[in-house]
Amino acid sequence: MFGLKKYTFGNKPLTRFFKQRYSSHPVNNNVRSLTIADIKDKYMxxxxxxxxxAYDYxxxxxxxxxxxxxLLVGDSMAMTSLGYTSTTELPFEEFKYHVASVTRASGSSMIVVDMPFGSFEQSYSYGVANAIELLKINPKVTSLKIECGNHDRDHYTIGFIRELCERGIPVMSHIGLTPQRANSLGGFKVQGNQxxxxxxxxxxxxxxxxxxxxxxxxxxxxxxKxxxxxxxxxxxxxxxxxAGNGTNGQVLVISDMLGLSPDNNLQSLPRFVKNYDQLNSVxxxxxxxYKDEVExxxxxxxxHSFKLKETIWKDFLDLIK
Structure with missing residues (x-):
């Protein structure tokens, strides 16, 4: 069904076609995404x-x-959305599928993507190839985020990050508690406090x-401090x-802050999480x-039903007679 809808721009009337929406109807809004330069301007x-x-559309x-x-496409999706017990279980192909889904959502948020466990540890050449593959999923993928141990011990990851930066691939590094290395850190513990x-x-x-x-x-x-x-x-x-309020910005996992996960409860959330709602229970x-109303x-x-002209229904009944 097509109809006419009138809009105004200043004092001039505008008319455009619109389609009736059903349960799923894509909207194409071309919005410029923020760039690293934009982020740096805000920082300055x-x-x-x-x-x-975010983990899907x-x-x-x-x-x-x-x-x-x-917007960070984090490998935390493994535990918060996909039912894995650890981020290290997340297959690279499955992760790429979710990255592609996220990039279909229009908006101005700059997209940063994790490099999940196993996508770069094998060798520098293997990691660089996978990094390029992530960036080629969609032009909206602007930067990669890579978990890194301390430079005096984790020489491999430091070297890999250097390899990417030298190739012009933007990297946001991740230090402190790095979930992919939780086992070597003795668990999910505060870092730099001993x-x-x-x-x-x-x-x-x-x-x-x-x-x-x-x-x-x-x-x-x-x-x-x-x-x-x-x-x-x-x-x-x-x-x-x-990490407190002295950093230039903050990030939170959406399922934690909105209470989306079936396993989430306020007592089990990390101390640094602020829960804004419990959408899972809602x-x-x-x-x-819904189930009760159907039953x-x-x-x-x-x-909630579509109607039919009585004349058409009568013609149908006449036909089957």
Missing amino acids: NGMPLTMIT LTAKWVQETQSDM SANDILSLYNTAKYLQKIGCWSILMECIPY VATFITENLNIPTIGIG AIKNLKI QKKFPSIE
């Missing part, structure tokens, strides 16, 4: 940066509607990552998660209402 002007994770559309500065040498190692790692070309650094589960000091001594933006409540023949009612 002292404006706090926002980042939220629906959650990406939510994030894009908020006009968050950045000794002055631990703090120095984190600080030197951040400085070195800036030196080799990272355009930003994400810091996870680091004492706020340490994260603030590192931020104040860098010339690139820092994004914190569990969804279950309303799905139960009681309350849904669908006449207003």
